[in-house]
Amino acid sequence: MGKELIFKSLRHEKTQRVPWVPFAGVHAGQLRGYTAEEMLTNADNIVESLEEVAKLYMPDGMPVIFDLQIEAEILGCELLWAKDNPPSVKTHPLDSEKSIPCTCKFPSADSGRIPVVLEAMKRVKSSLGEEIALYGLLCGPFTLASHLRGSSIFMDMVKDPEYVKDLIGYCGQAACRMADLYMKAGMDVIAVVDPLISQVSPKHIEKMMLETFTAVFDYIRSRERFSCFFVCGNASKQIEVMCKTGPDGISVDENVDLPKAKEITDRYNINIGGNIPLTTTMLHGTQEDNMKKVIDLMDSVSDHTNFIISPGCDMPYATPPENTVACAQAVKNPERTRELIKNYQPEEIAHMDIEIPDYEASEKVIIELFLLDPEQCAACTYMLAAVTDAYEDIKDMAEYRVYKYFIKEDIARTAKMGVKNLPSICVNGDIRWISIIPSKEELINVIKEYAGK
Amino acid sequence: MIKVFLITGFLGAGKTTFLKEAFEAFEGMKTGAVVNEFGDVNIDGVILKREGIKLAELTGGSIFCACIKDKFVDSLIEMSKMDLDIMFIEASGLADPASMGNIIEGIKHKTGDVYDYRGSLCIADGDSFMELSNILTAVKAQVEFASAVIINKTDLIGHEKLEKVRAKIKEINPCIPIYGAVRCKLDIRRVIADMEPSPKPPGESINTPENRAETFVVKGQRAVKIHALQDFIKDISGESYRVKGFCITEEGPVRISAAGDAIEFFPWKEEIGETKIVVISAIGFRMMSVILRSIEKNAKGIFTI
Numbered sequence: 001m002g003k004e005l006i007f008k009s010l011r012h013e014k015t016q017r018v019p020w021v022p023f024a025g026v027h028a029g030q031l032r033g034y035t036a037e038e039m040l041t042n043a044d045n046i047v048e049s050l051e052e053v054a055k056l057y058m059p060d061g062m063p064v065i066f067d068l069q070i071e072a073e074i075l076g077c078e079l080l081w082a083k084d085n086p087p088s089v090k091t092h093p094l095d096s097e098k099s100i101p102c103t104c105k106f107p108s109a110d111s112g113r114i115p116v117v118l119e120a121m122k123r124v125k126s127s128l129g130e131e132i133a134l135y136g137l138l139c140g141p142f143t144l145a146s147h148l149r150g151s152s153i154f155m156d157m158v159k160d161p162e163y164v165k166d167l168i169g170y171c172g173q174a175a176c177r178m179a180d181l182y183m184k185a186g187m188d189v190i191a192v193v194d195p196l197i198s199q200v201s202p203k204h205i206e207k208m209m210l211e212t213f214t215a216v217f218d219y220i221r222s223r224e225r226f227s228c229f230f231v232c233g234n235a236s237k238q239i240e241v242m243c244k245t246g247p248d249g250i251s252v253d254e255n256v257d258l259p260k261a262k263e264i265t266d267r268y269n270i271n272i273g274g275n276i277p278l279t280t281t282m283l284h285g286t287q288e289d290n291m292k293k294v295i296d297l298m299d300s301v302s303d304h305t306n307f308i309i310s311p312g313c314d315m316p317y318a319t320p321p322e323n324t325v326a327c328a329q330a331v332k333n334p335e336r337t338r339e340l341i342k343n344y345q346p347e348e349i350a351h352m353d354i355e356i357p358d359y360e361a362s363e364k365v366i367i368e369l370f371l372l373d374p375e376q377c378a379a380c381t382y383m384l385a386a387v388t389d390a391y392e393d394i395k396d397m398a399e400y401r402v403y404k405y406f407i408k409e410d411i412a413r414t415a416k417m418g419v420k421n422l423p424s425i426c427v428n429g430d431i432r433w434i435s436i437i438p439s440k441e442e443l444i445n446v447i448k449e450y451a452g453k
Numbered sequence: 454m455i456k457v458f459l460i461t462g463f464l465g466a467g468k469t470t471f472l473k474e475a476f477e478a479f480e481g482m483k484t485g486a487v488v489n490e491f492g493d494v495n496i497d498g499v500i501l502k503r504e505g506i507k508l509a510e511l512t513g514g515s516i517f518c519a520c521i522k523d524k525f526v527d528s529l530i531e532m533s534k535m536d537l538d539i540m541f542i543e544a545s546g547l548a549d550p551a552s553m554g555n556i557i558e559g560i561k562h563k564t565g566d567v568y569d570y571r572g573s574l575c576i577a578d579g580d581s582f583m584e585l586s587n588i589l590t591a592v593k594a595q596v597e598f599a600s601a602v603i604i605n606k607t608d609l610i611g612h613e614k615l616e617k618v619r620a621k622i623k624e625i626n627p628c629i630p631i632y633g634a635v636r637c638k639l640d641i642r643r644v645i646a647d648m649e650p651s652p653k654p655p656g657e658s659i660n661t662p663e664n665r666a667e668t669f670v671v672k673g674q675r676a677v678k679i680h681a682l683q684d685f686i687k688d689i690s691g692e693s694y695r696v697k698g699f700c701i702t703e704e705g706p707v708r709i710s711a712a713g714d715a716i717e718f719f720p721w722k723e724e725i726g727e728t729k730i731v732v733i734s735a736i737g738f739r740m741m742s743v744i745l746r747s748i749e750k751n752a753k754g755i756f757t758i
Contacts, residue, residue, distance in 0.1 A: 104513060104520035169738035173667060176741070215741035222745045222758060 002060030003188065006133035006308070010189065010226040010248045012269050014305050018298055020331040021135070021273065022324055024053045025066025025314040026086055031056065031321060035083040040067050041113060046120035047127070054128050056321055057328050061133035061189065064121050066314040068139040068193055068378065071174055072147035074112035075105055084317035085376045092150030098163060100170050101148070106177045118185045125186030133189055136182030137230070140194020141171035141212050143378050151385045155439050157204060165208045172212035176219045183225050190220045191228040192247070195313070195378045198233030198255075199437050202241040213245035221246075228273070232313050232372075233379045234421040234435040236261065243268035253312030254278065255421050255435070259300045266306060273308035276327060279372070279406045283316045287326040288344050291337050294330035314376070316406060352412035359428040365450040367400035368426040370410075370419045374402060383423045383437050390440045390447075397451040454569040455485075455537045458645065459553050461595040462576030463585055464546030464695035464733055465712025467605040469497045471576055471637040472541055476506055478641040485509075485532050485540040487525070489516045489548070492668035492731045496697050497543065500708070507535055515548040526560055533564035540568075546695065546733070547666060549594040554650065572600030572650040576637065579606045581713060582618050586625070596625045600648045607633045609715070666694060666733050669744055673728035673756045676701045679718075681751045682709075686716055688747035689732060692740060698730035728756065 005019045024031075028049035029039025039045050046065060053062060067086045073079050076093035093101070107114055125134060139147070145167045146153050156164050179190045192213070197205065213229070220227040229247040231238065234255040242250055243264060249271035252261055258275050265272040276282060281293045294309060301307055309331045315324070330337040357366055367387060371380035387400050403410035405422055417426060425433040428450055432438075438446070462468045472486060485507035488497045491514050498510040509528040516525035532540060544550055550573050557570045575595045578585075582604070585592045596602060602622050607615055615633065622631055630647060632639055677685075679702045686709060690696050696711040699721060706721040709730060734740035741758065748756045 102514065102518060102520045104518075166737065169667070172738045172741075211737070211739040211742070215738050218742045218745045219758070222748070 002058075002131055003129075003133040006061040006189070007226070009306065009308055010228075010271050012271065012306050017334075018304050018331055019060040019308045020058070020328055021061040021133075021308055021310040022053065022057045022059050022327070023063055023066060023311045023314050024050075024057065024324070025063065026084065026317050027315040027319050028053045030084075030317050030319075036085055036087070036317060037081045037083070040065065040086060041116060043116045043119040043123065046116070047123045050120075050124050051127065054132060057324050058332065059132055059328075061135055061308075063135040063137050063191070064124055064187070065117055066137055066193075068137075068143060068195070069147070070113055070117065071107055071139045071144055071178060074107045074114070075101060075144075075148060075174070077147050080375075082375055085373070086314070088375045088381060089147045092148060094149040094167075095152065098149075098156070098160070100166055103170075103173065106174050107181070108177070109181055114181065118181060121182065121185035121187060129186055129188075134187050135189045135191050135228070136179070136185070136187030137191045137193050138175050138178040138182065140192045140197065140230075141168045141175055141216065142200070142209055143194045143196045144171040144174065146196055146378065146382060151382050151389060151437070154382070154386070154437050157200070157208065158439065161204075161208055165212075168209055168212050172216050175216050179216070179220050179223075183220075183223050187225070189226040189228055189249075191230050191251070192216055193230040195230075195232035196382070197231045197238055197242065198235035198435050199379050199382070200238070202238055205238060205241045206244075210241065210245060217246045221248075228271075230313070232377060233423065239264045243270050249273060249308065251308075251310060255312075258297065262301055262307065266303070269306070271306040271308060273310045275312045276310070278312050278316055280411060282311060282319045282323050282327070283406060284408060284411070285323060286347065287322055288341050289346060290323045290326040291330040291341050292344050292346070294327050295334060295337055295341065298331075298334060352409060354409065354413045354416050356413075356416065356429070362428075365398040365447055366428055367398055367447070368417075369400060369402045369423065370405070370414050370417070370426065371402060371423045372405045374404065377423070379435070379437070380423045383425065383433075386437050386440065386443060387425070390443045393440075393444055394447045397453065398447045455533070455567055456539045456645075457557065457568050457570045458539070458541050458648070459550055459573035460541055460543045460576065461548065461550050461573050461599065462546065462605075463578055463581070463589070463592050463595070465697075465710070465715070466546070466576045466578040467637050468543050468546070468576050469500055470605075471574075471603070471641075472497075472501055472543060474637045475541060475641050476501070476503065479539055482538045483536055485535060485537045487511065487516075487528055487532070487540070487542045489525070489543060489545045490731070491515050491518075491545045491547065492670060492733070494670050494698070494729050494731055496699070496729070496731055499699065507532065507537065515545045516542070517544070517548050517550065517552055522556075526556065529556070529560055529568075530563050533567045547589070547591045549591045550598045551594060553598070570650055571645070571648045573598055574644070574648065575599035575602045577602055577604050577618065577622065578712065579604045579615060579618055579633075580609045580715070583614075583621060586621060593625055596622055598651055598653060599626060599629060600651050601630045601632070601644055602626075603632045603634050603637065603639065603644070605634050605637055606715075608635045666735070667738055667740060669732045669734065669740060669758055671698075671728070671730040671732060671744060671748070671756050671758055673701065673752070675755050676703045677728070677752050677755050678702065679704050679707070682707065683716075683718070685747050685751040685756070686711055688751065689740075689744055690714070690716055692734070692736045692743055693732050694735045695733040696730060698728070699725040700728045700730060701725060
């Protein structure tokens with residue numbers, strides 16, 4: 001049974017085959033013709049969509065809902081809804097007020113969209129929960145703190161680390177409340193999803209976040225459930241400190257070299273999951289691309305204990321279902337899949353004809369943001385905000401351009417520029433910030449340097 | 454008119470003990486009390502329940518914080534209709550009482566002239582006051598807005614330290630009477646009779662992170678061995694401001710009261726139904742891990758958080 005396979009893997013035991021967890025968030029809605037908003041606000045639609053996921057993708061485990069803005073909305077952030085993405089955070093209640101919100105605002109069973117989520121969880125538990133391990137995903141304390149405080153939190157980390165630590169502690173308490181609600185609704189695995197962790201140095205994580213994350217995982221363990229720590233972006237350097245927080249599993253995206261990361265997680269006897277590329281392979285690739293990627297991924301890891309195959313993060317809304325089916329096929333029947341892809345020839349997006357700007361000739365300094373998705377990826381949102389927040393001060397000497405990794409031309413441009421990790425910022429063609437969000441002052445100083453001022 | 458007294462003091466200083474003594478001292482008079490804790494569980498209410506006392510319990514925040522201020526005001530209006538001679542309001546341990554005067558004034562149109570606010574009485578823990586008043590703004594504010602201070606637990610400190618505490622209190626608020634006591638045993642009627650509302654103009658209570666320390670509640674249905682309970686409390690009390698509550702033990706129900714290193718257990722005669730121990734953290738959210746480790750070590754399968 002799939003569920004038992006996940007449990008075994010998270011108990012660090014040997015499994016007969018590698019378990020498979022497709023992260024079908026709003027993509028699940030697409031299977032039944034629902035927009036992201038229709039899916040994320042209606043329990044009937046969630047249940048119907050997830051039953052379709054179960055049928056089509058044969059998961060061993062799956063999330064019930066993938067939306068990191070549920071808590072933020074309850075705590076006073078306004079959301080911007082999209083048709084084909086989870087909502088993004090539009091306003092930050094602590095933007096201009098450096099304070100800790102009241103504990104009376106903590107999420108409860110009747111706040112915000114939680115009644116919808118809990119109802120869906122209970123129904124999915126009863127219809128699919130026997131066979132499939134169900135994941136309850138909550139917004140990680142650092143990402144939630146960023147939603148509340150906005151991009152100023154990156155400056156606070158330098159100037160007032162105690163405040164950041166307190167705010168993250170508050171968000172950790174909120175995370176435990178959410179975990180409690182989800183566990184009571186039958187979730188087998190609680191995933192603390194904190195994409196922004198990849199933007200913080202391990203030293204800063206140790207100083208400001210380690211205690212809170214550890215407490216959250218300790219709490220989940222005390223309730224005898226499994227826990228996972230999901231991250232997005234290039235978290236290669238953060239894997240070790242993530243292990244120190246003590247989850248049962250970690251999940252990474254395509255920016256991380258999974259076999260290398262597994263060497264670290266194996267030292268801590270922690271499960272690792274990932275990392276089928278979301279856009280190049282799942283969204284834009286062919287079925288063969290997907291099968292090949294999964295087979296390569298499995299072959300890259302010699303020891304299949306403590307290992308789960310899943311997409312790098314929440315699957316894009318428009319992912320062709322046949323591509324996910326191909327992934328499922330490859331995980332579950334690797335030998336037959338090898339036969340199917342014997343004569344595999346990849347289609348090279350990178351060979352598209354792309355014009356690189358003439359930086360020398362340009363009157364203004366050109367800032368280029370290479371992002372996964374500015375609406376969906378929190379790190380991308382805050383990286384873009386770092387530039388737009390500073391733009392008023394630099395607009396006379398610089399201009400900025402945004403490239404999105406779900407557009408074919410932009411994927412090709414990313415390759416041509418030699419940008420290996422997303423999100424990144426280039427200035428006049430030089431890669432200046434990889435996965436690290438610059439503070440306003442730092443950004444302005446670099447632009448001035450390029451402008452010769 | 455109902456004479457109203459606000460009782461302030463840091464966690465574990467002895468506010469509940471004071472109220473118990475006060476109820477004794479005013480035996481025969483019509484007495485009411487509002488007790489407030491910022492955790493979700495009210496332990497003091499259980500301890501103070503006794504015949505003839507009208508009690509209102511407010512949990513989940515400080516009465517001066519926006520989150521339950523409305524409920525506080527509601528209960529003041531409610532109590533104003535009762536036939537009372539005297540009423541005590543016990544603030545949560547980390548409350549800044551600056552706005553108390555404003556609140557009484559602000560509800561006059563609803564209550565009429567029934568309340569005679571006589572000021573706030575601060576209970577200072579003789580043993581920890583010097584240290585805490587330097588760290589926590591609320592502790593200082595409690596003395597600043599007080600009309601009288603009782604230095605409690607004088608048996609735990611020498612004469613020299615007592616004088617230092619007295620001098621520190623005088624430095625913060627020079628014109629108020631200061632009393633010394635052990636377990637709040639003193640002539641409470643006299644203390645109260647001498648009180649005058651503070652001349653300091655009321656302000657808005659500050660709402661800083663430190664007056665909302667993390668609170669955890671340890672629960673359990675089954676009986677624990679008494680020595681396991683003692684070890685459990687010993688492991689966690691050093692890193693908390695306050696630990697208090699009731700516990701089912703194999704020797705019967707026990708009341709727990711700990712503030713720092715001072716840990717006390719009292720046999721409790723009444724039925725308690727389940728174990729409920731409130732822990733107020735001094736180390737932020739990390740306390741969760743400290744408590745869970747101590748449960749694992751001392752009361753696995755019996756206590757949960």
